[in-house]
Amino acid sequence: MRNKPKILDRKPLVDTGLFRVEQLELEFSNGVRRQHQRLISSPQGAVLVVPLLDKETLLLIREYATGTERYELGFAKGRIEEGEDAIEAARREIQEEVGYAARQLELIASMTIAPGYLSHTTHIVLASDLYPQRLEGDEPEEIEVIPWKLSRLDQLLAQEDFTEARSIAAFYMVRDRLLS
16 A cells, blocks of 8 residues: 655645535655646535435436526535534535435435545435425526436436436445345
8 A cells, every 4th residue: 555645745725615625745665856736625525315205216416507597407415514514514405405304314325426536525315204394595497306216226327417427326325235
């Protein structure tokens, strides 16, 4: 196992309130020095909630994604707020975005996205034993909730608006967990 590079200098470049960009001066174990930039999000990370309506049906949402400038299908997700853990954040997000609460919430995985330059962790939470209950969220418009059968994963992957890697990975993880 290699030794991690030494951080010789850390310089903030931009703080948007949602993200920070910083530049690192690194020295690798072989003496080579490089400057790297990284995007830093919330230190608590985020949750992505996979609501299981019944043993065969998951609940997806369709909401506007500013990054791609279109509506995207995916699972409910959001930042873990100060003082929350992943389960508490998942409990809140599913009620805000899907309109259900869950009697059972289980952390099934944590994943990073583009760790070469993005400091961010998403915690995947499976929500089951659902019942209707809505919390007021911060969404600018009502979010469409779409039931989707586990057996129709191939059709979902063919949808041009189901492209988010976290949602795709979560769907596979939950499907495999439920089938085993």
